Amino acid sequence: MKPAVIALTDVGVRYGGVDVLDVPALEVFEGEILAVIGPNGSGKSTLLRVVGLLERPTRGAVRFHGTPVDARRSLAERRRMATVFQQPLLADMTVAENVTLGLRFRGDAIDEARVGRWLERLNIAPLRDQRARTLSGGQAQRVALARALVLEPAVLLLDEPFSGLDAPSRAELLPDVGAILRQDRVTTILVTHDRGEAQALADRAAVLMGGRIRQLDHTARVFHAPATEEVARFVGVETIVTGRVIAREAGVTVVEVAGRKLELAAAARVGEHVRVGVRPEDVTLMLPTEVAPLSSARNYLTGTIVQLIPSTPAIRVVVDVGFPLVATVTARSVADLGLAEGTPVTAAFKASAAHLIGLGRTVSG
Amino acid sequence: MDLVVEGVRQALVLLFGGDGEVWSILLLSLQVSASATLISLLIGIPAGAALALARFPARGLVVSAVNTGMGLPPVVVGLFVTLLLWRSGPLGAYEILYTPAAIVVAQAVIASPIVTGITLAAVGQVPREFRLQLLALGASRPQMVWMVLREARLPMLAAVMAGFGGIISEIGASMMVGGNIKGQTRTLTTAMVLETGKGNFDVAIALSLLLLVLIFLVNWALTTIQQRRVL
Incomplete structure (x- = not known):
């Protein structure tokens, strides 16, 4: 160095x-x-x-x-x-x-x-x-x-x-x-x-x-x-939930959160309780009737919109998928998809977009 | 009304009719007050800058004292300077009482707190962040102080104007420590008091015109500098 x-x-x-x-x-x-x-x-x-x-x-x-x-x-x-x-x-x-x-x-x-x-x-x-x-x-x-x-x-x-x-x-x-x-x-x-x-x-x-x-x-x-x-x-992770690691297979960690299974790229031991964070800009929303586009997203969670929060440059949408999941969506998309409180939606994000938050881990330098 | 018109006519005759006395009084006033202003700048600028930049326990007290000093009654200054310069006083050995030097001392005492107070305010207006920025660019402390004074130079011209304006028109101290001696310590203001008392309104009016023109010229010059920002 x-x-x-x-x-x-x-x-x-x-x-x-x-x-x-x-x-x-x-x-x-x-x-x-x-x-x-x-x-x-x-x-x-x-x-x-x-x-x-x-x-x-x-x-x-x-x-x-x-x-x-x-x-x-x-x-x-x-x-x-x-x-x-x-x-x-x-x-x-x-x-x-x-x-x-x-x-x-x-x-x-x-x-x-x-x-x-x-x-x-x-x-x-x-x-x-x-x-x-x-x-x-x-x-x-x-x-x-x-x-x-x-x-x-x-x-x-x-x-x-x-x-x-x-x-x-x-x-x-x-x-x-x-x-x-x-x-x-x-x-x-x-x-x-x-x-x-x-x-x-x-x-x-x-x-x-x-x-x-x-x-x-x-x-x-x-x-x-x-x-x-x-x-x-502070670094912009808005959704933070606690879950338990239930499986570790093919480089993917499966965490159960509020009855939902989330797939994470990060490694963790089975049985461990972990905190999972997702940035709102990494979450895509689509209507449940839509065919999922070809993407590497591994997590598809259905839920209902509970809140639309106007902010810049996008609108923050809170979806209840068993836990509150925050997504940012452009004003244009909100209008196109007709998103409103109560609208059923599917939220999607990649395994690599779900981060493990180092509970009690030492600060690395 | 006639009295005034006649007074002004006589005044113009006095000024431009070859009588040298009025002009010599003007010259003395100018010399004395300019010297006193200069001394007050030499004292007041460093003192004001130091008070604005330094932090010490009795600072508030000192600042209040300076602000009080800005309104020092000239007669009080005249009394104390007379006492100091009196033959048996602490500075009596210099034998300067009833000389122009004594008036310079008294006027410098009057003007110094004015210059100090205005410098203090002018320097205080320069943001603390600006001082920090100067240090962050590698200024030594003296360089930093110099740059801050430079930055405050326009509001500080007000210090010069207020200092000079305060003493050129001052009378109490000049009278007491100068004595209004003809040809030696007679200034514009002391002469005006004397001539008005004697009923010589023409001379008094001539002197007052001179005084007003003088103050106007000095302020006009300084204001021009300030507004054109030539500095």
């Missing part, structure tokens, strides 16, 4: 007697993008400030390339990092002056070619001499990103950098940033409450809740094999 650029050991932050952060260990490796996800107020930004040497933890040690560092003394190490916040927080000067701000703090000679290159990469070269206060939100955040990236930091810290943007700006910026980070292999910590951003950008994801890391694993594993029910709910 590559060496850790950042290592936290037994780090805790307390505000007024309340623990807001408690991280026994966390390492960030060279070239990786680590997403720190969690609900609002879970300590994500505090963690980022501690790593960025902007705040001293109440206890514990922060190491940068193996050397212990301190927020008050380690200016040189702080200058090897750069943070972009939710708000662009540009200074009242031109775009170019903003972008060179960090270089000037360091007393570096301004390499115009390098500045120009970063303005190009973030598609803001034509804005070069414009005053920062005249920019749109999306443009301003591009300037903020260029201002951090031009420093070519050893660690880039992103604190909800896309959250303040309108949807179209966000949709444009996200892939641009992703491309830059992958191409340059910038070691990055991305703090976000948005699961989609983590899935789109991160190699690994840490789920932070109540100041503690509940799961830290490859992003796909966090989303597909959540360690706890809490994590599962």
